[in-house]
Amino acid sequence: xxxxxxxxxxxxxxxVIGASAVPHKPGNDVIRNILANGYGGRLYLVNPKGExxxxxxxxxxxxxxxxxxxxxxxxxxxxxxxxAIRDCAAKGIKAVVLAxxxxxxxDEKGEELQEELTRAVRETGVxxxxxxxxxHTSTPHKFTSTFFPQGKIPGGPISYxxxxxxxxxxxMRYITTGENFGxxxxxxxxxxxxxxxxxxxxxxxxxxxxxxxxxxxxxxxxPRRFFPIAREVTRKKPVFLLKGxxxxxxxxxxVAHTAAMAxxxxxxxxxxxxxxxxxxxxxxxxxLAAKALASMPLPKGNRVSFLAPSxxxxxxxxxxxxxxxxxxxxxxxxxxxxxxxxxxPIVRMRNPVDIWFSAGIHGVEFAYREGTEAAxxxxxxxxxxxxxxxxxxxxxxxxxxxVDLARKYPEKPIYVTFTGEKKHMDAGKxxxxxRGVPTYPLIEEPFEVLSLLARCRRFMERE
Amino acid sequence: xxxxxxxxxxxxxxxVIGASAVPHKPGNDVIRNILANGYGGRLYLVNPKGExxxxxxxxxxxxxxxxxxxxxxxxxxxxxxxxAIRDCAAKGIKAVVLAxxxxxxxDEKGEELQEELTRAVRETGVxxxxxxxxxHTSTPHKFTSTFFPQGKIPGGPISYxxxxxxxxxxxMRYITTGENFGxxxxxxxxxxxxxxxxxxxxxxxxxxxxxxxxxxxxxxxxPRRFFPIAREVTRKKPVFLLKGxxxxxxxxxxVAHTAAMAxxxxxxxxxxxxxxxxxxxxxxxxxLAAKALASMPLPKGNRVSFLAPSxxxxxxxxxxxxxxxxxxxxxxxxxxxxxxxxxxPIVRMRNPVDIWFSAGIHGVEFAYREGTEAAxxxxxxxxxxxxxxxxxxxxxxxxxxxVDLARKYPEKPIYVTFTGEKKHMDAGKxxxxxRGVPTYPLIEEPFEVLSLLARCRRFMERE
Numbered sequence: 001x002x003x004x005x006x007x008x009x010x011x012x013x014x015x016v017i018g019a020s021a022v023p024h025k026p027g028n029d030v031i032r033n034i035l036a037n038g039y040g041g042r043l044y045l046v047n048p049k050g051e052x053x054x055x056x057x058x059x060x061x062x063x064x065x066x067x068x069x070x071x072x073x074x075x076x077x078x079x080x081x082x083x084a085i086r087d088c089a090a091k092g093i094k095a096v097v098l099a100x101x102x103x104x105x106x107d108e109k110g111e112e113l114q115e116e117l118t119r120a121v122r123e124t125g126v127x128x129x130x131x132x133x134x135x136h137t138s139t140p141h142k143f144t145s146t147f148f149p150q151g152k153i154p155g156g157p158i159s160y161x162x163x164x165x166x167x168x169x170x171x172m173r174y175i176t177t178g179e180n181f182g183x184x185x186x187x188x189x190x191x192x193x194x195x196x197x198x199x200x201x202x203x204x205x206x207x208x209x210x211x212x213x214x215x216x217x218x219x220x221x222x223p224r225r226f227f228p229i230a231r232e233v234t235r236k237k238p239v240f241l242l243k244g245x246x247x248x249x250x251x252x253x254x255v256a257h258t259a260a261m262a263x264x265x266x267x268x269x270x271x272x273x274x275x276x277x278x279x280x281x282x283x284x285x286x287x288l289a290a291k292a293l294a295s296m297p298l299p300k301g302n303r304v305s306f307l308a309p310s311x312x313x314x315x316x317x318x319x320x321x322x323x324x325x326x327x328x329x330x331x332x333x334x335x336x337x338x339x340x341x342x343x344x345p346i347v348r349m350r351n352p353v354d355i356w357f358s359a360g361i362h363g364v365e366f367a368y369r370e371g372t373e374a375a376x377x378x379x380x381x382x383x384x385x386x387x388x389x390x391x392x393x394x395x396x397x398x399x400x401x402x403v404d405l406a407r408k409y410p411e412k413p414i415y416v417t418f419t420g421e422k423k424h425m426d427a428g429k430x431x432x433x434x435r436g437v438p439t440y441p442l443i444e445e446p447f448e449v450l451s452l453l454a455r456c457r458r459f460m461e462r463e
Numbered sequence: 464x465x466x467x468x469x470x471x472x473x474x475x476x477x478x479v480i481g482a483s484a485v486p487h488k489p490g491n492d493v494i495r496n497i498l499a500n501g502y503g504g505r506l507y508l509v510n511p512k513g514e515x516x517x518x519x520x521x522x523x524x525x526x527x528x529x530x531x532x533x534x535x536x537x538x539x540x541x542x543x544x545x546x547a548i549r550d551c552a553a554k555g556i557k558a559v560v561l562a563x564x565x566x567x568x569x570d571e572k573g574e575e576l577q578e579e580l581t582r583a584v585r586e587t588g589v590x591x592x593x594x595x596x597x598x599h600t601s602t603p604h605k606f607t608s609t610f611f612p613q614g615k616i617p618g619g620p621i622s623y624x625x626x627x628x629x630x631x632x633x634x635m636r637y638i639t640t641g642e643n644f645g646x647x648x649x650x651x652x653x654x655x656x657x658x659x660x661x662x663x664x665x666x667x668x669x670x671x672x673x674x675x676x677x678x679x680x681x682x683x684x685x686p687r688r689f690f691p692i693a694r695e696v697t698r699k700k701p702v703f704l705l706k707g708x709x710x711x712x713x714x715x716x717x718v719a720h721t722a723a724m725a726x727x728x729x730x731x732x733x734x735x736x737x738x739x740x741x742x743x744x745x746x747x748x749x750x751l752a753a754k755a756l757a758s759m760p761l762p763k764g765n766r767v768s769f770l771a772p773s774x775x776x777x778x779x780x781x782x783x784x785x786x787x788x789x790x791x792x793x794x795x796x797x798x799x800x801x802x803x804x805x806x807x808p809i810v811r812m813r814n815p816v817d818i819w820f821s822a823g824i825h826g827v828e829f830a831y832r833e834g835t836e837a838a839x840x841x842x843x844x845x846x847x848x849x850x851x852x853x854x855x856x857x858x859x860x861x862x863x864x865x866v867d868l869a870r871k872y873p874e875k876p877i878y879v880t881f882t883g884e885k886k887h888m889d890a891g892k893x894x895x896x897x898r899g900v901p902t903y904p905l906i907e908e909p910f911e912v913l914s915l916l917a918r919c920r921r922f923m924e925r926e
Contacts, residue, residue, distance in 0.1 A: 029856075106809045106810070149854075149855070162775075163775065164773065166775045166776055170772065170773070170852055170882045171882065173854050173883055173884055174882060174884065174885065178885030178888070216775065218775065242779060244775055244778030244779050281782075281783070282907050283776065283906050283907065284906060284907055309629070309633065310627065310629030310632075310633070311629070312625075312626070312627035312630065312679065312681065312707055313629055313746065315681060315707030316705060316707050317746070319707070320744070320745070346569045347569070391612075391633055391636050392612070393492075393611070393612040394633075419633045419634065420636055421637065421640040421641070422637065422641030423640065425637075425641070441904065443746050443747060444746065
């Protein structure tokens with residue numbers, strides 16, 4: 001039966017079961033997170049002592065709650081979870097998040113407990129995220145169930161599915177403090193006694209708030225269900241997946257971590273390709289690629305133009321492009337002529353663009369602005385990567401022109417990277433990203449990201 | 464004949480020919496650079512008007528200079544360079560740096576001019592760096608001949624050879640503003656009418672100030688000379704090379720840039736391997752790998768231990784290690800037992816180390832300190848990568864322990880990376896790097912760097 005995700009992503013009423021008055025306890029942090037994100041629905045707390053917590057009176061038990069609460073976030077010790085499910089069901093609560101670890105991921109006793117929990121879930125029909133989940137987030141509804149202190153999570157068009165708590169915790173924290181893009185939904189799957197990746201993927205597929213989907217998985221709960229769903233989703237939305245445990249040693253670590261055996265890697269590789277999912281191999285691509293999609297359109301293909309203040313850089317990066325499966329095509333003749341007209345006659349302008357020459361005549365800002373626009377206009381080009389030279393001596397240009405060009409050419413992505421002084425790079429990022437132009441600190445990164453995104457467009461256009 | 468590099472790297476007297484009183488002209492910036500770096504020798508200027516420049520009186524011509532100056536830095540238009548060489552020779556100047564571009568890299572006329580220049584060099588016996596070079600640097604002598612404004616260049620054990628001006632200019636600027644390591648020598652080769660990569664490599668080989676050598680080349684001037692020299696150097700010092708123009712398209716860009724044809728790539732690949740040179744494929748590795756060698760010993764092998772606050776991260780990174788040719792071996796039994804003794808019995812501790820468990824009991828600082836030291840002590844491990852969890856909520860530990868451990872285990876490298884909040888990552892880098900512990904902003908980077916360094920050790924130990 002399809003999960004009624006409205007109860008998870010748009011709950012009108014929420015109860016925290018295991019609410020705690022003690023700061024830094026998960027049962028306290030989860031309440032703080034809910035408040036920090038500005039949740040506007042009704043919020044109930046359950047605490048055996050019926051304490052007042054953060055200005056709210058707690059109910060002493062689930063039995064004492066009013067009927068028909070949409071969602072319960074359970075922060076109780078593992079052993080109490082099966083009964084909590086039954087108590088929630090009795091109160092008409094149909095959606096539950098289970099935070100506690102201590103189940104099949106630890107030992108045999110935990111496995112037995114997980115079986116008992118699974119029975120409670122099946123018998124009651126309650127839908128469950130977890131256990132051993134760090135919670136879920138829905139910024140369009142200003143709600144999160146995570147117990148890891150997050151503060152206000154910025155909204156945006158990217159949605160994540162993560163098997164592990166790690167993602168919803170410190171990686172999200174990196175994203176909210178180090179990057180300038182936002183998320184729509186995050187679901188930490190945990191041990192998946194009920195809701196699993198296929199359910200969430202199905203929801204994201206039709207979710208108007210979700211433009212692109214990023215998944216971290218260690219195991220597929222039900223590959224026969226997952227891949228057919230994925231095959232349909234990827235025709236409409238880009239889907240990226242980082243799979244833990246792709247090798248024997250990785251699997252060993254995976255076993256230690258979640259008790260989930262890693263499936264045969266090559267089979268997965270083929271299945272992902274067939275399903276149109278772009279496989280990630282680097283942890284950092286979970287946010288570097290997401291950033292490119294949060295504010296820029298998906299590139300229509302793999303034909304790139306880039307601009308650098310150095311022939312040497314152009315050479316190395318052209319090599320990189322080819323090794324990444326990117327094309328560096330010739331410009332149309334009128335683009336070439338235009339670039340030639342702003343450069344000295346002794347150099348023959350082409351793609352990629354050495355802006356050093358026109359910068360010498362017309363200044364750095366002019367050279368980057370005109371060069372970037374010429375590349376954006378050229379029908380042979382799908383994406384443009386300006387490598388901005390930012391040093392005091394060459395003069396740091398105002399970067400508004402990139403924001404303007406992004407608005408003027410909304411169908412082609414611009415990814416910015418830098419060479420020169422660190423302080424100007426940091427300032428460039430702080431200026432451009434909140435205005436919708438993604439930046440990358442290392443020169444290779446936008447190329448790596450483009451190669452991932454271009455593949456995903458190819459998947460979309462398959463028969 | 465071997466080049467007398469003492470005249471280039473330890474000149475007792477230097478003349479800037481083409482000195483300019485106009486700020487931001489190369490003939491002015493070169494003087495500012497020399498002064499900013501604290502050069503302690505005699506400095507002469509030549510300027511046709513005999514102006515006073517930056518408080519120094521210029522000589523109106525080379526003829527007017529005193530005899531026997533060690534080094535001339537010539538910042539004259541291309542056409543005046545051949546005569547400048549002859550004039551320098553007549554004054555007993557035996558070492559010259561030629562800054563001007565406009566030779567074989569631009570057109571046929573430039574090519575003819577370069578031939579004329581080459582004749583002047585041959586006939587006089589003057590040794591020349593350039594033309595079309597952005598100069599050279601020797602921090603042990605507090606000297607630089609670059610005309611790109613650099614300020615004070617920090618000293619350190621890394622030496623560079625770069626065919627292109629780009630490196631000596633904005634990439635150096637990134638290194639001095641964004642990283643915390645220093646250089647011994649930098650030579651921009653330019654068009655190589657005389658001194659070429661083999662000469663410089665030979666000097667670096669025996670240079671006590673140079674611990675590791677990084678090379679960016681677009682073409683080999685004399686491969687039959689270069690590779691035998693390299694084969695000897697790499698037995699003593701790590702040598703890394705980034706080759707521009709490795710592909711047809713890259714070559715096209717290379718041709719536009721320096722008129723040097725890219726040689727067949729696969730042949731080069733084989734020759735580099737045979738010579739024990741580690742080939743780089745990313746521009747950023749020119750400084751990311753250098754940083755690892757500036758303060759840490761070369762790893763003895765490819766056996767890595769890493770510590771993370773997340774099983775998921777361990778899985779993904781274990782996969783990454785294997786794809787990079789790194790080993791993640793089991794610890795010795797007593798290391799394992801020690802880690803077990805500081806962790807809950809329900810988890811089985813192993814390499815890689817999930818510090819989450821001991822952090823939960825003993826705190827984050829204790830878990831990282833004891834875990835890192837255990838890995839450093841283990842004879843099965845060649846390098847340790849702690850992935851520090853830095854968030855307000857888990858508590859940001861003081862990082863002195865890493866500085867202490869680096870001193871206590873000087874034979875094993877530690878490379879640090881982070882997860883969590885950006886501000887703490889930045890603070891971590893600012894604290895650790897000046898104290899000799901290199902850090903990497905993206906989790907994958909220290910692993911990529913280790914895989915490069917481990918290869919270079921293998922080369923050293925070859926028959």
